[in-house]
Amino acid sequence: MIRVAVLASGTGSNAMKLLHHAKNLTQLCIPLVIVDQKSSLLLETVKNEFPEVSVQLIEVPQHKSNADRKTIHENEMLAILKEHKIDWCFLAGYMRLIGPTLLHAFHDGKKHKIVNIHPSLLPKFPGLHAYEQAYEANEKVSGITIHFVDKGLDTGPIIAQETFERRSQDSLEDFILRGKQLEWKLYPKILSQLNEKGDL
Numbered sequence: 001m002i003r004v005a006v007l008a009s010g011t012g013s014n015a016m017k018l019l020h021h022a023k024n025l026t027q028l029c030i031p032l033v034i035v036d037q038k039s040s041l042l043l044e045t046v047k048n049e050f051p052e053v054s055v056q057l058i059e060v061p062q063h064k065s066n067a068d069r070k071t072i073h074e075n076e077m078l079a080i081l082k083e084h085k086i087d088w089c090f091l092a093g094y095m096r097l098i099g100p101t102l103l104h105a106f107h108d109g110k111k112h113k114i115v116n117i118h119p120s121l122l123p124k125f126p127g128l129h130a131y132e133q134a135y136e137a138n139e140k141v142s143g144i145t146i147h148f149v150d151k152g153l154d155t156g157p158i159i160a161q162e163t164f165e166r167r168s169q170d171s172l173e174d175f176i177l178r179g180k181q182l183e184w185k186l187y188p189k190i191l192s193q194l195n196e197k198g199d200l
């Protein structure tokens with residue numbers, strides 16, 4: 001079995017879609033969800049809906065310098081990822097750049113076995129608030145990108161992209177919902193690909 005961990009910070013709608021989808025896969029499972037924010041809804045929802053999945057809160061230590069913080073935080077995550085024998089990490093609204101500790105641990109010689117979903121057609125609109133950026137820029141066609149993670153901000157090699165059209169009457173909320181609905185389909189599809197091919 002391929003063992004996938006989901007890393008998240010916020011609402012976790014993508015994380016929940018991945019967990020539901022993984023239930024029907026034969027070669028892949030999600031035994032672990034790591035969140036870095038104690039406000040994340042996932043701490044409750046995963047416990048309630050997937051009691052067999054370990055959901056762990058690993059917060060960033062507050063008392064160190066920035067660089068130390070990331071190293072300590074990632075070492076703590078790495079210990080748990082190893083304990084659960086995790087092969088791949090799927091980021092689902094994980095709001096931190098992945099640092100050298102995890103990048104090194106999940107490198108297979110060609111790529112990092114860490115995947116992210118980003119709500120724009122990268123390389124357009126990297127970083128925070130990508131839906132808002134695309135909407136403000138009046139993009140008539142926007143989309144979703146799934147990509148391997150590297151050390152940059154949303155710069156890793158692209159695995160898949162899908163587009164959606166902005167309708168003339170779309171409010172920002174409509175636009176985001178159109179995109180989210182695409183995210184909820186595309187991310188599970190990539191999980192299926194990993195399940196079928198054993199790699200991405």
Ligand code: GRF
Nearest residue numbers: 011012013014093117118119
């Ligand atoms: C999604 O829009 C995802 O593309 C981005 O962060 C957001 C997370 O949303 N990386 P959710 O927590 O999965 O609802």
